Amino acid sequence: MDHARFVERAQEVWRQTEALLDRAGQEGLASLGFDELEQLAAGHRRVVSDYAFARSRYPGTATEARLRSLAFAGHRLLADRRAPTLPRLWRFLRTGYPSVFRECLPAVGLSLSIFTGATLAGFVIAAMRPAFATLWLGPDAIDQLRHGEIWTDSVARVAPPSLLSTRIFTNNIAVALMTWLSGATLGLGTLYLLIMNGLMFGAVLALSWRYELLSRLFAFISAHGPLELFLVTVAGGAGLLLAEGQLRWRNRPRALTLPAAARRSARLVAGTLPWFVLLGIVEGHVSPVMTLATGLKALLGAGLFAAFLTWVLATPSSPDAHP
């Protein structure tokens, strides 16, 4: 077929399709009537097959470029992409996340054991040889502890609770996201963060114990601490999943297995984010109140932790768990 016949026989369809694609792109697919939608679907199929012909017969010409651009615009528009609606988000939080969490339980368990192991190691080392703690804690921090000060004392004085809450939860979300995505370095980043934070936490516990500050430390952290630490290890689990996607591709192309692992790990992190907001509010408003009995705070901390575990472990899975 010569160029003139090729262009003339289909030109009208291309123009109609282009006009419909433009309108659908600007006003949305819903603005098209039924007849127009049928026309668009037929026109798109025609454009695509004409593009295939033009690519083999007229490569490098303006005709090919024009058809490619039309075929791509149609492909984008007609792609099945479900918009993130509030009902979908709600369904994810309601039933989707718990089943994702249960699927990822081994990774979370591994992350939790690494963090716990590092905390124990940090505690034992700092308790036996306090000097070693300087490897993970700054000299200022140790000096403060030695003089009976704890950073939690000053936290409450510097800022009103609402500002404190916002600062805390934005910071904690950033920490969780960093812990997750540093898994993209074959897991080294996540391992480093989990181990370092475990060592630091263990050392703080040991030194607080040594300088008899433990009760004040617990008074500050027992309301928000348990769940907060756990959620960071969940983010660590997500980081390990990301690393697994990079390291274990078996005999499938990594270009396929890595995005699949990444999506799973992103879901695992996404469900923790609203809890950080809640914990930030607790940490800004409840934790600094030193007149409140530690027992009550611990009760609140245990309650929050139990609420999270009930949500993720006891919610029955639903067939359409994945958004």
Next chain:
Amino acid sequence: MPTPSPAAHADLERQAEFLGSLDVRLDLPLAHVGSRAMAQWIDLWIVWGAMLVLVALTWTVTTVVAPDLGDRAMGAALALSVLAIFLVQWGYFFAFELLWQGQTPGKRVFGLRVVTVEGHPPGVLPAMIRNMVRLVDVMPGVYGIGSLAMMLSPRAQRLGDRVAGTVVIREDPPPPDDGHTWPAGLQAPEIALVERWLRRRHTLTPDHRPVVARALAAHLRAVAPGVLPDGDPEQALAALAGEAT
């Protein structure tokens, strides 16, 4: 004279293949590192600008407009500002790529677009993943890991693209629809050649232009006899392209 084939030009372009509608292969040109860096530069200016405006706004409200705010109100105002800055910082790329079908303002300026490896606009998870892993890509220094990954990748993917399963492609504006057709004797390489001549002839110097036109006309007359009208090469080429002379 040897003919520069359009394929030689196309070889300089790296393309990504997608399986499009009706299982027809869709070849789209990949974005170059340069335009991606420029687009990023524009986006960063917007992010920094927005954060600066937020800080200035908060400062103005709390010290000039209402300097005698109570502790609680002041705290709430600052908290709002902290939240807004956090959202801009972490959500700018994610929100734009999700809502603008894979484009940010910077990418729109340079005609770039993020698509999934299936050629679709990125959904929530791909947009979230590629823009979070950006923090790894920018390290160390200025996009150290990202540039290295792009160089090693056949599809010029930075680490975030690989992890999210996305590709950044270039959308050239489609050629104008003038309805022009070419005579039967002319094959694709010659059509592409004449089209490039028409596009670029105005950039040639007055001395050089007739020389190129003569060589092109001679080539066309040799390859496809009888297609090109007789006479002055430039006018003949214009007539072939359907331009009124």
